[in-house]
Amino acid sequence: MSAVMMTRKVRKWEKLPGKNTFCCDGRVMMARQKGVFYLTLFLIVGTCSLFFAFECPYLAIHLSPAIPVFAILLFFFVMAMLLRTSFSDPGVLPRALPEEATFIEMEIEATNGNVPAGQRPPPRIRNVQINGQIVKLKYCYTCKIFRPPRASHCSICDNCVDRFDHHCPWVGNCVGKRNYRYFYLFTLSLSLLTIYIFTFNIVHVVMRSVNSGFVKTLQDTPGTVLEVLVCFFTLWSVVGLTGFHTYLISLNQTTNEDIKGSWSGKNRVQNPYSHKNIINNCCEVLCGPAYPSVLDRRGLMRDDLSVPTSAAEPATNSNPVPQTTKTTAPLIPNEHTPDDAKPSMADAAIAHAEKRSPSPREDKLPTLPKSSPTPTKVPPLASPETDAEASIIAKDKAL
Numbered sequence: 001m002s003a004v005m006m007t008r009k010v011r012k013w014e015k016l017p018g019k020n021t022f023c024c025d026g027r028v029m030m031a032r033q034k035g036v037f038y039l040t041l042f043l044i045v046g047t048c049s050l051f052f053a054f055e056c057p058y059l060a061i062h063l064s065p066a067i068p069v070f071a072i073l074l075f076f077f078v079m080a081m082l083l084r085t086s087f088s089d090p091g092v093l094p095r096a097l098p099e100e101a102t103f104i105e106m107e108i109e110a111t112n113g114n115v116p117a118g119q120r121p122p123p124r125i126r127n128v129q130i131n132g133q134i135v136k137l138k139y140c141y142t143c144k145i146f147r148p149p150r151a152s153h154c155s156i157c158d159n160c161v162d163r164f165d166h167h168c169p170w171v172g173n174c175v176g177k178r179n180y181r182y183f184y185l186f187t188l189s190l191s192l193l194t195i196y197i198f199t200f201n202i203v204h205v206v207m208r209s210v211n212s213g214f215v216k217t218l219q220d221t222p223g224t225v226l227e228v229l230v231c232f233f234t235l236w237s238v239v240g241l242t243g244f245h246t247y248l249i250s251l252n253q254t255t256n257e258d259i260k261g262s263w264s265g266k267n268r269v270q271n272p273y274s275h276k277n278i279i280n281n282c283c284e285v286l287c288g289p290a291y292p293s294v295l296d297r298r299g300l301m302r303d304d305l306s307v308p309t310s311a312a313e314p315a316t317n318s319n320p321v322p323q324t325t326k327t328t329a330p331l332i333p334n335e336h337t338p339d340d341a342k343p344s345m346a347d348a349a350i351a352h353a354e355k356r357s358p359s360p361r362e363d364k365l366p367t368l369p370k371s372s373p374t375p376t377k378v379p380p381l382a383s384p385e386t387d388a389e390a391s392i393i394a395k396d397k398a399l
């Protein structure tokens, strides 16, 4: 048996290594675990359908036709924000190409020197200065990159995500740099919708009970009790979550940073991204520029297939595509080539951040000069971060 190489063109999303699912030829991107997302959809659509079916007709006639109209508008806004959060790229950072990974490994070995056998190698960390604060860039052993500041690796999606907030099973996606504001608007509008439905359910029951009695009212509108229960239990968690994220936005902080205490002062590092002003922080998080996806997941790339052939078949009859086509067709065209990456790892990491994160604040990052006083030796502060550490599902569980 021998094998010949066949080349075909595929979309890049088909070859992305993370644990994501794609639909609509790569336009829609989600985490693989979507069970809780379907539950979210079911609860919102189900509760609103009951409200439109049982309460809205009565309230429109006896109170105001504006009540169902506003409920419909709010419902569509909630669904739009949910789907926008769930179906988008949260800010996934591309992994290093094999050549880049090899180069970075060589540079790390050159920096750290030979570690004697039996000793643990020092943690792979680089320090950069941002707005006067020293911030660590940690090396991701899965993606083979030094993560930009604020990025972290989600072990559920198996990707490094820029400005990683947390992985939210309720929306079936990571929440990061590109979809955080939509996630926040989703929780905010869902809080309003829940309060709205809960309030008008009570109003409806009270108005009907005056005429036909409490028991008769519940018999006529069997969905009311279910709606009130769902809204009551949803209210506390969703409103609490919205309040928590409002607090984070006012500090320009992520859930991940809050849980890890990144800027709590114990490391003597204050949040270099905060404007020290609530209004400015809210404007930057909610009204700042929209960042393009750096995955180029709908772009085309060549894929080499190894097709087994019979041993009796002469090799000269096989596919004329030469072996040289088995190239390292770059997954990400925006990625720097190994030649570009030569200056230094820290430069590469910052360039990584700048290419992907044209944040005005991060643009102020000074590129690390070769003679930078910023330590290039690894400080003995922390052990290497494991990938599992980075996944934060935490606060969202209470939703």
Ligand SMILES: [Zn+2]
Binding pocket: 140, 141, 142, 143, 144, 152, 153, 154, 158, 159, 160
């Ligand atoms: Zn990673």
Ligand SMILES: [Zn+2]
Binding pocket: 031, 154, 155, 156, 157, 158, 166, 167, 168, 173, 174, 175
């Ligand atoms: Zn995730």
